[in-house]
Amino acid sequence: MSFYVRPGSAIDKEARKRGNSVYFPDRVVPMLPETLSAHVCSLKEGEDRAALVCHLQVSKDGQLKSWRFTRARVRIAANIAYEDAQAAIDEYNVRSPGRDRGAPIEVASPACSMPEIDAGEPPVAREIVEGTLKPLWDCWNALYRAREKREPLDLDLPERRVMLDEKGRILSVAPRERLDAHKLIEDYMIAANVAAAKALEAKKAPVMYRDHEPPSREKLAALKDYLETFDIPFALGQVIRPSTFNRIIAQVGEADHKPEIMEQILRTQTQAYYGPENHGHFGLALGSYAHFTSPIRRYADLLVHRSLVRSYGLGEGGLADGEAEAMDIIGESISQFERRAMEAERETIDRYVAAFLAERVGELVDCRITGVQPFGFFATVLGLGGDGLVPVSTLGTEYFRYDEASQTLVGEETQLTFAPGQRLKLRLAEANRCPAVSASSFPTRRRQPRSAAASAGTAEGTRRSGAGCRASAAARRTSVTRAGNAEPSYIWISAFSRGRSRASSSH
Numbered sequence: 001m002s003f004y005v006r007p008g009s010a011i012d013k014e015a016r017k018r019g020n021s022v023y024f025p026d027r028v029v030p031m032l033p034e035t036l037s038a039h040v041c042s043l044k045e046g047e048d049r050a051a052l053v054c055h056l057q058v059s060k061d062g063q064l065k066s067w068r069f070t071r072a073r074v075r076i077a078a079n080i081a082y083e084d085a086q087a088a089i090d091e092y093n094v095r096s097p098g099r100d101r102g103a104p105i106e107v108a109s110p111a112c113s114m115p116e117i118d119a120g121e122p123p124v125a126r127e128i129v130e131g132t133l134k135p136l137w138d139c140w141n142a143l144y145r146a147r148e149k150r151e152p153l154d155l156d157l158p159e160r161r162v163m164l165d166e167k168g169r170i171l172s173v174a175p176r177e178r179l180d181a182h183k184l185i186e187d188y189m190i191a192a193n194v195a196a197a198k199a200l201e202a203k204k205a206p207v208m209y210r211d212h213e214p215p216s217r218e219k220l221a222a223l224k225d226y227l228e229t230f231d232i233p234f235a236l237g238q239v240i241r242p243s244t245f246n247r248i249i250a251q252v253g254e255a256d257h258k259p260e261i262m263e264q265i266l267r268t269q270t271q272a273y274y275g276p277e278n279h280g281h282f283g284l285a286l287g288s289y290a291h292f293t294s295p296i297r298r299y300a301d302l303l304v305h306r307s308l309v310r311s312y313g314l315g316e317g318g319l320a321d322g323e324a325e326a327m328d329i330i331g332e333s334i335s336q337f338e339r340r341a342m343e344a345e346r347e348t349i350d351r352y353v354a355a356f357l358a359e360r361v362g363e364l365v366d367c368r369i370t371g372v373q374p375f376g377f378f379a380t381v382l383g384l385g386g387d388g389l390v391p392v393s394t395l396g397t398e399y400f401r402y403d404e405a406s407q408t409l410v411g412e413e414t415q416l417t418f419a420p421g422q423r424l425k426l427r428l429a430e431a432n433r434c435p436a437v438s439a440s441s442f443p444t445r446r447r448q449p450r451s452a453a454a455s456a457g458t459a460e461g462t463r464r465s466g467a468g469c470r471a472s473a474a475a476r477r478t479s480v481t482r483a484g485n486a487e488p489s490y491i492w493i494s495a496f497s498r499g500r501s502r503a504s505s506s507h
Helices: 010-018 034-040 082-095 126-150 180-202 217-228 242-252 258-268 299-311 321-325 327-358
Strands: 048-058 064-075 078-080 160-164 170-175 209-211 273-275 364-373 376-381 387-391 400-403 408-411 423-431 452-455 458-460 476-482 488-493
Touching: 010 299, 010 327, 048 126, 048 180, 048 299, 064 180, 078 082, 078 126, 082 126, 082 180, 126 180, 160 327, 170 327, 180 299, 217 258, 242 258, 258 364, 273 327, 299 321, 299 327, 321 327
Parallel strands: none
Antiparallel strands: 048 064, 078 452, 160 170, 209 273, 364 376, 364 423, 376 387, 387 488, 400 408, 423 476, 452 458, 476 488
């Protein structure tokens, strides 16, 4: 990518202004022109592509032993959807009785539930499975064990996935399934990102780090107060590591309030940002970390590519002197663009959720209370993430007292209690449709299915990130009736999610 997008060119200036690509359910706002992002630099099956390659040597215990970076021409062996890759490796493991199982590890995600294929060609050719996927999975097993030993922050907060038909109508909204195939690509990308940072440090070259600092004492104190309402001890004097929060989550187990505690832990974290000074990555438990794997959609990665090209003498398209001197300013601006993009993506999903609920007026929906205040309680529709407020005035004629210590509303007569984590059914009585969201004035392209790309001995995948305009918010009122209660309760579901900060520990 650094060969095609030269410092100071018109394309480079526009890419820096955007900072990232932005991903919406129905379209993409690319950082770079479609000719580059969707064609010349896009990995396509059976075609040759110019690439900046990271060669990694991984020990049997998952540690990076060595790395080097070269420019090369690669031919993409196959573009494989994550679901197809997972199904193929699952089937291979079941149907290969003579394989060397080695020391298998326990992984969290279940086998991919794909339909049985009775006839015709399988989605992934067997030679690709044996020659590419199996070695990738074998090496990933070692990386996964090293990750578990490192104990990075592990928050299970699934993203929502909006499925649209050809006319842009909503088919479904559901949590995005997270497979081992996703984890594999993520861990390989993390390994390459670490190698890029360390390779530049070895040359004392400029680095655009991905920094994530430990939580502030003020936020830790707020978390301590919050955990006390669940009788969970939290000592402020201890050394705070990612594993500290993992132990809290393990202590909670599968209690109803587990999602709220994970959300609170997420809000406790600082926001990750880009900058030329290394402050480590707290969430990943890494000392040096930069973004290298996605120069098509992140300007920070493009800068890291240019610095590698310049410091290792890999040819044209290296980092310019002016860029090296302005890394601080550039890092601050692209960090702002990233936060703007993430807000736009979240708010757009919230709008789709409101429109989806508008088609389900009169239905009972499963909800979970996410917070309680003297004026009412906040609730979210399970599986959809539509957040809203149920005012206490809509709970009937009974008087409810707010208990600050336990953060509950308690009815004086019936002792009916509303508490964080509590699940209840609500009847959807009304949902106002919101107007369509215009992503931005930038040229956009329709979304294409995302896949794991496997080539001979290499793999590349992407994670969502980006920059785009801020979507304007119009609150949508959704009224609900508590099941078994004649008095309606009203819940307002807004485009702005209450207190969420998904950027906090983003890779």
